[in-house]
Amino acid sequence: MQMQGRPSPEALKRELKTLSVTPNEMIRFIAAPVLKRRGLLVFNLAILIFLAFLNFMVPQFTKTIIDTAIADKNLTELWQQVILMLATTALIGVVGFASAYMMQKLSQEAITEVRLDTYNKLLKQDYAYFQETKTGDLMVRLTSDIGNLQALISSDTFEIVSSIVTFFGVLGFLFWENWQLALMVTLTFPILFVNIRFFRGRMRQAFSDVRANSSKISNQLQSTLTEIELIKNYTTEDFETDKFDRIVSQGNRYQLIATKWQAIFSPIITFINTGATAIVLWFGGYLVIKNQMTVGDLVAYLSYLVMLQDPVRRISRLINMFQTALVSYDRVEQVMRSREMIAENKAAVPFPARLSDKIAIKNLTFYYQDSKLPALDDISMDVLAGQTTALVGRSGSGKSTLIKLLTRMYDVSGGDICYDGTSIKDLQLKSLRQNIAVVSQDVAIVDGTIADNIRYGSFSATNAQVERAMQMANIADFIHTLPDGLETQVGERGVKLSGGQKQRLSIARAILKDAPIIILDEATAALDNESERLIQRALDNLMVGRTSIVIAHRLSTVYKAEKIIVINAGKIAETGTHDDLLAHNGIYKTLYDMQFD
The missing domain is CATH 1.20.1560.10 (ABC transporter type 1, transmembrane domain)
Known part of the structure; x- marks a missing residue:
């Protein structure tokens, strides 16, 4: 970049x-x-x-x-x-x-x-x-x-x-002091100003090219050093060296152009300034000889001339x-x-202390900007409080879009979402999002310590609460083996952690948030079987006593859900339990057979 x-x-x-x-x-x-x-x-x-x-x-x-x-x-x-x-x-x-x-x-x-x-x-x-x-x-x-x-x-x-x-x-x-001499000196200022403007513009262009080329060099170095294994495996060392040589050679040409303009600029400006000095010495010397000016006046005049030339350069x-x-x-x-298009209603109320009834999705329709086809089309469903509801379907069917609507990252194009009977647009945004914890496949890790990541959003949590969250997320044993424990630096984007460890950190973060609603968006999709088992146990701990919405491609992770909703091409295609949907012999059965054949 x-x-x-x-x-x-x-x-x-x-x-x-x-x-x-x-x-x-x-x-x-x-x-x-x-x-x-x-x-x-x-x-x-x-x-x-x-x-x-x-x-x-x-x-x-x-x-x-x-x-x-x-x-x-x-x-x-x-x-x-x-x-x-x-x-x-x-x-x-x-x-x-x-x-x-x-x-x-x-x-x-x-x-x-x-x-x-x-x-x-x-x-x-x-x-x-x-x-x-x-x-x-x-x-x-x-x-x-x-x-x-x-x-x-x-x-x-x-x-x-x-x-x-x-x-x-x-x-x-x-x-x-002497208007004739002052007038002669000021005649050099427009010449000085025009030359400064002319050369500065060209030097700025040249140095801009040098800076741009420096960015290319940095990008090339970063790309090369981060993909060294690929380069070694495909023996492209000479190819990458040639590419780097072309970039560096172009930078050398830009630098020579900048040096050329700078080398021309300095003597010309010096000549103009010397010309002004020469005028003062010539006419001032004449006045001194004629006893119309003292030598001290002439020397002072030369000093003042420098004071006049400097502002011209500065103004340019x-x-x-x-x-x-x-x-x-x-x-x-x-x-x-x-x-912000998502504006909070002035009369917005806090989220209910605990969700006691349901999340009601009523005739929900949503269009992405500039899209003529709806991502979700007239969706209606209930997510009962305290139960687990699973959303399944092929990629692009609209599952993740529905999650973004539930947290009001987007506003619905039509219909409504109600939490215990209160429209999502009548809830305070901050209160709504504080009561929903999201664990997704793409784990967000902040550059800092393990403690920073677990406490993120729950900054006042006690050490005992953090330890409990770690235990429930099945990551406490790993953290305790580290020399610095919770103070271990995770590195940029969590590069020092495995995928499973990062996922369990995000689960610990969600547990510490203690939100009544849990959304799991493909939380185990990119993990191996062993990591998935550890994380599934952590997720089971997280979902206890909470209203849970689970999106999963792996149908083995959703069969326990009280309700499974199959979304296809932005519409609800099937609803039921795992056994009901298998018996129905529809889209769910097809997806299930594809995974377990």
């Missing part, structure tokens, strides 16, 4: 044309968390103005030393001015440190608020939102795109504000930064604008 922080100039231009946001909207968005910290903001601006004043004063000391102390051969004045200049420079360092630190503090606090708000908004999106949006794209929005927004409230941006204040202050002072960088941030803001705002 390639994740780039900044688009190329060409991509940036295309995206800027299709933006659904305006610069004013972005400025208001960024300003909101900053203005909440007015004290820090005012303090930072005051420091920047003070810093600009100190920088302005340094050339004045040089002017006084040359025109007064040296001209009058006054050693006392010389020492005083040198000490004042050194003290001012030291103060600039101290104030600069305070400025950088406090501006970074303001930036971090503001952008952390933006990132947390975006993250929280993202997590509250509907399940369907994540099915339709690429994970990599969402990660880029939360990292690189918000990072681009942070650049607008970073110390660099505030220093640009300081530079602009310095620029106009110094420029005004120079025009007041700010324009690039602003355009990039605008594209990133549009992408972040798309998340913030997203509205």
Whole structure:
């Protein structure tokens, strides 16, 4: 997966044309968390103005030393001015440190608020939102795109504000001192600005290509190292080396292009800056010879010239930064604008303390987005409290879709689902999901310890409760053999655990949740016979005294269910007990015979 922080100039231009946001909207968005910290903001601006004043004063000391102390051969004045200049420079360092630190503090606090708000908004999106949006794209929005927004409230941006204040202050002072010389110098600024914009765009494109190629190299390395067994078995070492060579060679070409533009850029900008210096020396020297300007004035003028050139470079960088941030803001705002389709009723009530009657599914119909055919078509059934109901059928028949509807990951297209007579749309979402525990074939493992995974969602559980859940899930003996016990790291996606161990961890997690409704979605489908036996005993412990809904391809795991419902092509085809359905000689009997012949 390639994740780039900044688009190329060409991509940036295309995206800027299709933006659904305006610069004013972005400025208001960024300003909101900053203005909440007015004290820090005012303090930072005051420091920047003070810093600009100190920088302005340094050339004045040089002017006084040359025109007064040296001209009058006054050693006392010389020492005083040198000490004042050194003290001012030291103060600039101290104030600069305070400025950088406090501006970074303001930036971090503001952008952390933006990132947390975006993250929280993202997590509250509907399940369907994540099915339709690429994970990599969402990660880029939360990292690189918000990072681009942070650049607008970073110390660099505030220093640009300081530079602009310095620029106009110094420029005004120079025009007041000698308007002819100031006018000649300013003629070089448009040339400097245009060249910076021209070369920066091309260098950014080249370095963007280098970063993209670096992502390709990383992806290739990851792919190769994670599939080393496949490479060895099929003896494709030379093939993979050739592929890697092509990627690296392309990266070398991009790097040379970037170096070329950089090598051209530096001397041209140096020449333009030197040209401005030459103008000052030529005309200023002429004025000195004519006694219309002192040598100290001329030296100070050269120092001020540097102060004028720096803001031009910074403003050019700010324009690039602003355009990039605008594209990133549009992408972040798309998340913030997203509205959950599954909205909680304002008068929603908590889930019943214990399910005492049944889950009633009434004439339920469901269409996936952009689908013309229903995934479930006019389904009606009752799941009685305290009993086990099994759902069986061929792959794609709609079983897992029904589970997503029961937990309200999706809303029904027609009909209703009622828990003890209360419509699912009238139940508080959080309360509904807290009262349903789902154990699926695809076990979700968080990167952390075994304890983190068992306690996930039940963070206040005691050690005794965790131990009981481990025992009931038939995983306690395995955990106790580990050197670090519950504190054992499971690795990313649980790579240090077998499939059966991960499954039993998820069962322990469900037991600790102590929900009255249990949903088992192909919980033993991918396991060997021995693991299945261990897990089936754990599942039996989990289902005791609870309302259970079991989806299974292996019919040997559902024959004990009080009710078995066969779903075929989105409709209920058969209902009954195991013996009834075998005697019926229908779809269930066909599936059973296929598995046990």
